[in-house]
Amino acid sequence: MTEGSSLLSATGMLPEDIAEALSLKPAFRGKQVFKWIARGAASFAEMSDLPASDRERLSRRPLFSTAVDSSLKGDDGSVKLKIRLGDGAAIESVLLVDAEGRMTACLSTQVGCPMACAFCKTGTLGFLRDLDPAEIVEQYLHLAAIRGKPSNIVFMGMGEPLLNLESLRKAISILMHPDGLAVSRRKITISTCGIVPGIRDLADSGPHVRLAVSLTAATDELRDALMPVNRRWNLATLKDALLYYQGKTGDRITLEAAIMGGENSSVASASAMADWIRPMNAQVNVIPWNPIPGLPYREPERGEVGAFEAELERRGVNAVRRARRGRGVSGACGQLGDTLGASGTVDALYEEDAEED
Numbered sequence: 001m002t003e004g005s006s007l008l009s010a011t012g013m014l015p016e017d018i019a020e021a022l023s024l025k026p027a028f029r030g031k032q033v034f035k036w037i038a039r040g041a042a043s044f045a046e047m048s049d050l051p052a053s054d055r056e057r058l059s060r061r062p063l064f065s066t067a068v069d070s071s072l073k074g075d076d077g078s079v080k081l082k083i084r085l086g087d088g089a090a091i092e093s094v095l096l097v098d099a100e101g102r103m104t105a106c107l108s109t110q111v112g113c114p115m116a117c118a119f120c121k122t123g124t125l126g127f128l129r130d131l132d133p134a135e136i137v138e139q140y141l142h143l144a145a146i147r148g149k150p151s152n153i154v155f156m157g158m159g160e161p162l163l164n165l166e167s168l169r170k171a172i173s174i175l176m177h178p179d180g181l182a183v184s185r186r187k188i189t190i191s192t193c194g195i196v197p198g199i200r201d202l203a204d205s206g207p208h209v210r211l212a213v214s215l216t217a218a219t220d221e222l223r224d225a226l227m228p229v230n231r232r233w234n235l236a237t238l239k240d241a242l243l244y245y246q247g248k249t250g251d252r253i254t255l256e257a258a259i260m261g262g263e264n265s266s267v268a269s270a271s272a273m274a275d276w277i278r279p280m281n282a283q284v285n286v287i288p289w290n291p292i293p294g295l296p297y298r299e300p301e302r303g304e305v306g307a308f309e310a311e312l313e314r315r316g317v318n319a320v321r322r323a324r325r326g327r328g329v330s331g332a333c334g335q336l337g338d339t340l341g342a343s344g345t346v347d348a349l350y351e352e353d354a355e356e357d
């Protein structure tokens, strides 16, 4: 794994670490910097309650390790950012706005993704490296600078969050910190494709934010074909881990089902899903698959999705249709990666002239 370039960026630190890393004395100056970052400061020079000598010394140091390269705005209020990292790699982050005006930040945890889910654009790009805590937190800060702090966060962008669990934990502790952004624990969701050791680790050591699992199919044959992770941890192993998680946390789990027409959209698929879920306390988010050029699937017909949902409900499973927010900016589920270049590989995640380390 290649390390990120922002290990010393203050945006990826808790107040006590900031004071030490920036040689600020007394230690409460670390909290001042932390609060300024949460308030949207773009440089140390703006931090007017720091002594002039500290501001002067730090003014030569960039506060952020990343920068917004471009942004795309959709009619529904959604925004997709292409964010350039310090080493020249790029990621995408999305702001989704629902009908009530609630804003959700959809954040990435890796550059590309190694999991290769067959229906996902990011999965076609390959994997470059993990993001560090600053690179995760800065995505939220860039989105917040556009129209205020999003109340909700989903780790559902590029990458598999549970393969980068230590950086994710640190980023969440920064995002939730009461002296900073103070995002509520219940408003943060980690979405995994089913990394069983990560689910067990989360159950044991937290953070106990909301957990979502991309299930998509509930027979091993179909899930093996759509999600290679299933060949490593099959449905029985995944279910054991989720029951363990639920036993520890008492939380309801969200299962995501991206529905591709004619692939996993049948009533029989829904019926298998309902059987598999029992006795878990889970809700299924039914997501009509968003078209992605180059992938061999079709959008499901309205009737197919309706019949799928009806079968889940008939079998006593709570099914919720996910609204297609973010589609106008290709920021909907599985669509991240299309601003990163035409090659469709990890090469597209670096600037052409970027130096690789």
Ligand code: SF4
Residues within 6 Å of the ligand: 113, 114, 115, 116, 117, 120, 121, 122, 123, 124, 157, 158, 159, 160, 192, 193, 214, 334
């Ligand atoms: S769906 Fe998630 S885990 Fe699967 S390839 Fe896409 S980004 Fe990776």
